[in-house]
Amino acid sequence: MEPVDTPRVFSNRYELTHLIARGGMAQVYRARDRQLDRPVALKVLFPELSVDRAFVERFRREAQAAANLSHPNIVPVFDWGEDSGAYFIVMEFVDGRPLSAVLRESGPLTPQQTATIGANVAAALAFAHRHGVVHRDVKPGNVLITADGGVKVTDFGIARAMNTEESLTQTGAVMGTAAYFSPEQAEGHAVDARSDIYSLGVVLYEMSTGRPPFSGDSPVAVASKHVRDQPELPRGVNPAVPLALEAIIMKAMAKSPDHRYASAEEFRADLLRFAEGRPVEAGDPGTTSAMAAIPATQALASRQGATGRTQALPVAGDDVSRAERDRQMRTRRLVVVLLILLVALGVIAFFLVRALDGGQVTVPNVVGQTVQKATQSLQAQNLVVGSTSSRTSNTPKGEVIATVPSSGAKVSKNSQVTLVVSNGPTVTFVTVPPGAVGQQFTQATEALSNVGLAYKPKYVSSPKPSGTVLAESPAGGRSVKSTTVINLTVSSTQTSVSVPNVVGFTQTSAGGTLAGDNLTVGSQTTACSQQVSTGNVAQQSPQAGTQVPPQTPVNLVVSSGPCSATVPNVVGEMQGAAQSAISATPGLTPTVVQVDCGTGQAGTVESQTPQPGTVLNPPFPQTVTLSVCSATPPTTTSTTGTSGGTSTTTTTTTKP
Numbered sequence: 001m002e003p004v005d006t007p008r009v010f011s012n013r014y015e016l017t018h019l020i021a022r023g024g025m026a027q028v029y030r031a032r033d034r035q036l037d038r039p040v041a042l043k044v045l046f047p048e049l050s051v052d053r054a055f056v057e058r059f060r061r062e063a064q065a066a067a068n069l070s071h072p073n074i075v076p077v078f079d080w081g082e083d084s085g086a087y088f089i090v091m092e093f094v095d096g097r098p099l100s101a102v103l104r105e106s107g108p109l110t111p112q113q114t115a116t117i118g119a120n121v122a123a124a125l126a127f128a129h130r131h132g133v134v135h136r137d138v139k140p141g142n143v144l145i146t147a148d149g150g151v152k153v154t155d156f157g158i159a160r161a162m163n164t165e166e167s168l169t170q171t172g173a174v175m176g177t178a179a180y181f182s183p184e185q186a187e188g189h190a191v192d193a194r195s196d197i198y199s200l201g202v203v204l205y206e207m208s209t210g211r212p213p214f215s216g217d218s219p220v221a222v223a224s225k226h227v228r229d230q231p232e233l234p235r236g237v238n239p240a241v242p243l244a245l246e247a248i249i250m251k252a253m254a255k256s257p258d259h260r261y262a263s264a265e266e267f268r269a270d271l272l273r274f275a276e277g278r279p280v281e282a283g284d285p286g287t288t289s290a291m292a293a294i295p296a297t298q299a300l301a302s303r304q305g306a307t308g309r310t311q312a313l314p315v316a317g318d319d320v321s322r323a324e325r326d327r328q329m330r331t332r333r334l335v336v337v338l339l340i341l342l343v344a345l346g347v348i349a350f351f352l353v354r355a356l357d358g359g360q361v362t363v364p365n366v367v368g369q370t371v372q373k374a375t376q377s378l379q380a381q382n383l384v385v386g387s388t389s390s391r392t393s394n395t396p397k398g399e400v401i402a403t404v405p406s407s408g409a410k411v412s413k414n415s416q417v418t419l420v421v422s423n424g425p426t427v428t429f430v431t432v433p434p435g436a437v438g439q440q441f442t443q444a445t446e447a448l449s450n451v452g453l454a455y456k457p458k459y460v461s462s463p464k465p466s467g468t469v470l471a472e473s474p475a476g477g478r479s480v481k482s483t484t485v486i487n488l489t490v491s492s493t494q495t496s497v498s499v500p501n502v503v504g505f506t507q508t509s510a511g512g513t514l515a516g517d518n519l520t521v522g523s524q525t526t527a528c529s530q531q532v533s534t535g536n537v538a539q540q541s542p543q544a545g546t547q548v549p550p551q552t553p554v555n556l557v558v559s560s561g562p563c564s565a566t567v568p569n570v571v572g573e574m575q576g577a578a579q580s581a582i583s584a585t586p587g588l589t590p591t592v593v594q595v596d597c598g599t600g601q602a603g604t605v606e607s608q609t610p611q612p613g614t615v616l617n618p619p620f621p622q623t624v625t626l627s628v629c630s631a632t633p634p635t636t637t638s639t640t641g642t643s644g645g646t647s648t649t650t651t652t653t654t655k656p
Contacts, residue, residue: 120151122268186223201252386416397424434476462491501544522553569612
């Protein structure tokens, strides 16, 4: 960050202190909220965007939608407004770095880091999608990593204010964005939540390999590759990428939205399975057809023909004899008759085939569907599910992998179709390396990692040297599933540890902090809290600073949101200040309606609903409606007349 040269205060409240970053649409500053005496992030739109009224209106609507999102992995929007022609939004100031900076400095992340960060981003997307908000600009620059390892996603809904065509033509502004476009986004089609899933898949690809899947000389070239080209598999770029993680990434990046994860929640669940060492549900990326590219020349040839030109027919000149002209006329007549006959035969053949085919239907393609969905698809075509069989497959367990007869076959109505269903991937077994007991913890875990087994340590006080493995379960030499987690009991010279303060942390961050201090997570309950955001730790037991034995469980109480909210009095305040005061009250969100206040000052709050002092109870958020005086001034007209030799002027004021 660099200090601002000329300090400026927006809306008499937000004082700029440092420039954080410059983007394609705005500059981001660190600012101080004078009212609440806290740091905030202030994003100020560039002047050339502020003069576009249509863009500003879209920006306003999207900022309001984003302000309604309250989630531990989403950077909240506090306020938005306009000051001297400059439009801005106010967000939580996050003490951390964008993921893009982490990748530039560190290169590829470990598979565990990739899955953990990806799961947190997917959680944010899933919450936003449930509330009708699609991000549209998921990229490393919009993922912030906090100082304590937390993950927060920013700029929700802001990308929607920019249309795709504009974005592709502003090279300097969106080159990074084009690298994460979904195919449907690159083609200018309507997008839904599955577009965000594709973009997050691209981010995971970059986290795993150190680079995006596609690059080019221009945003248009990069966007075109997302539509037509097949990316190199992550393991081809970085052989250290596990096959299961590669499968997750490639499923998220399927060209067709129908072949991706159906929701961000499903995506997150598979990432958590990988992080926990369990089998994932993504199929083998080497055999899926969902990534097949469409040759760029195919559509072009079908539209333009082989040559792309129209050839002119020769015209008979005056030197053609009368006999030649008669011959040409007869030929033309014959051609016309033949064409009429061909058309008639075609019509007859069409209706004949249709009549003969009336009792037959085509077996639909139900591969990849669940048995229930496949049954519905077949019944819709007047077909019946006969027997089902199963076999081992890399396709997720329970999905249809083939039908008998196969899709596309013509069969009689009410015919039976056999479904072949996946049993899931083959479970492999490995031998637990012997000799761990008595070894140092690092030696034992290295041996486990070499055969692909995960492990979980438990530290206990012991006279043995610190770090010595005292016990192992399952024991060395046993044959176990490759997904088994090996429990290691490890000696520790610690007789007690100090409980860290995890109040305000996300549940994931709290668990990691406690584990790092040789403690465990105990019970997890929920309770309302006025001070702590929803989903974060509101209380802990034992309290921070307490000395306890290693591996002591720490019980966590997680905030379910504010217990109640008292509506502040904002009548008479300017709109921006009033909205900020409402937004600063946990559980409340403002909405504005314009009203005619006569000669009242434009932009001031005339009334509010609910009334000031009203105590509102969950569920939250709840809306406070502000009636703001309209900016349209009254109309004044003057008329002059003469009465009894005296000139008289009458002034009439009409309210709009």
